[in-house]
Amino acid sequence: MSTPKISVRDVQKVFPVGKEPFVALGGVSLDIADNEFVTVVGPSGCGKSTLLNILAGLEQPTGGAALVDGKPVTGPGPERGVIFQQYALFPWLTVRENVEFGMRTAKVPKGERRERAEHFIRLVGLEQFADALPKTLSGGMKQRCAIARAYAVNPSILLMDEPFGALDALTRVRLQEQLLETWSKERRTVMFITHDVDEAVFLANRVVVMAARPGRIAEVIDVDLPYPRDEDMRLSPEFGALRNRVWHAVYHQRQIKEPAK
Template identity: 80%
Template sequence: MSTATTARIAVRDVSRHFTVGRERFTALDRVTLDIADNEFVTLVGPSGCGKTTLLNILAGLDHPTSGDALVGGEPVRGPGPGRGVIFQQYALFPWLTVRGNVEFGLRTAGVGRRERRERAEHFIRLVGLEQFADALPKTLSGGMKQRCAIARAYAVNPSILLMDEPFGALDALTRVRLQEQLLDTWNAERRTVVFVTHDVDEAVFLANRVIVMAARPGRVFATVDVDLPHPRTEQIRLSPEFAALRNRVWQAVHHQ
């Protein structure tokens, strides 16, 4: 098939099958999806609907059984520097400071010391960790570790961020604060973002568009456009418009 596409990310009839014992399990069934450049898309749905499997395919960490995942019109064959991945686990190097962690990808890419330091400092400030630049991860809270992981992903200048429930292990207040901070960062440093979550409120608050996945087998069940204004504030979260969108997404998830 032709790989020509106007979408930044294009998923074309992607299926992924796994064999568990003697059983064949379908994680994804003919998923087709387009994501535009600089769009913030959330994937929400019940456990087992293939959200993480789809994200791993886009990251190049897994491969479809059939179909194609395209980035910039080219098939994804493996991980690449243009796609930053942020997991629920912080995945920081414990022996490196915040600055060292943020600089790590730049160092491996051969960026010179001065530019590396300037870029690291910029993104450390962007996520509000400038007072902790010399701190080791063991001294940071969970939310601060995740902010460090976000800064590290942004520092290598990926055009796409793939985020797999990055706030799932955090307490409710920290989660809300990081949602707001992530949107502030996205507004300042636009990227195409695909964000996996189980939380309907989080999915609506963050996204330009919510993709509701259905399970058994995993597939796209519904798409909900989110036309809420930016910046997204607590007032937005309490608005009737937010409630209406949340209800639409919840009904799509609950319907299953």
Template identity: 80%
Template sequence: MTATTQLADARISVRHVRKTFDLKGEEFVALGDVSLDVADNEFVTVVGPSGCGKSTLMNILAGLDMPSSGEALVDGDAVTGPGPERGVIFQQYALFPWLTVRKNVEFGLKTAGLNAKDRREKAEHFIDMVGLGQFADALPKMLSGGMKQRCAIARAYAVNPSILLMDEPFGALDALTRVKLQEQLLDTWSRDKRTVVFITHDVDEAVYLANRVVVMAARPGRIFEIVDVDLPYPRTEEMRLSPEFAALRNRVWNAVYHQNP
């Protein structure tokens, strides 16, 4: 499947998106003519070298930045700002420092109008899921960087968006916690069926999670290759050791680190 293939059931569509910035009086092209469709309930990971525009693309999909030309669409409508159907998890924690872990996770639920009892039950479920049950009443300043990110993940899960946009959400976590949250993410995705776009620098993570891996290239930021991951779900730790996984990993690795200009 090529980068420009249009899907009949696309939930997310990127059409010839170009994004430029002024850099000391010169035009810097962060994204150059990027087109991509993501199907409903598909899990797509995005990898590429530093500076290839992964986060810029994510910000455009989240509605936090606008393309210089082209358009991004969700359900056929142009993205003009954030929306409740899109949950976003950034590399930064973006927690309210004056709210406890529980209150941070409840924030979106309160905005959605849930009563206090339902908010607390939902929040506690996702707080326990990310392993912060003992810290539910702690303020962010009392948490490590990895714990803050787990809190941000729980907050995004709690509002149950139909689309998850995730910008290196597990990058700050230790290896064991990272693997556990990968498994939990796939479990909730398999059960609840939502559309996921997940940015990562970790090639193993990209292959392990995805239906498709989008490999980007830099200068200008563009799609270099799209790799179909034809491994069955549920994914297992044994699968990471299989020859099939190794072949896919090597293909993605080579596409990321041995790109021709």
């Protein structure tokens, strides 16, 4: 049996909050295969972003282990690209320069750097804006630039924390389709955090539903819908049935009762 690309083993995370500790993650275990697209959905406070930050190496677990290719995550690494809701582009750099930035830091030769940047700029449909500054771009275009920058450093894993959360509904739908088109051409292992049930089902091979207090996995739901996916897919009975199942798993959770003291 092959080693999972990402493996989370009984991960716990406790934050000190005043006199009482806050249990953000209460023992999470999950395997994600190479090139799998997994979405994570759940109510606020269920630890979705905390789990992503641990896999990114930005937080350390209080207990348990997070592994990538069988090796413990001890900090950030070039094999893991992270995309947040905030675009995090350098405002003084053009689209091309932003996409090249990570490769420049990694000392990729100039010719290769330019070639790879142009490839991913075309892939996300920004070739006409390669010399534009971020202030001239729409929110969706900025996020596409961030995705191109993440892909350009050739990570094997993309960790995405609600990257479309601040966008209007139409732009969000278009970027979901754009992301799947890019993923189909440039496969990566993707863990995608969202609050949106439709988005979770539309993108994923599997939907991980989390619950809060403490943060834990409530259910993992297979999405047996074929790729490529489009607007017609969203209107299908199969999509509706999966959406309803995920919705019910998210919004009809029973709280785990604290033991009597």
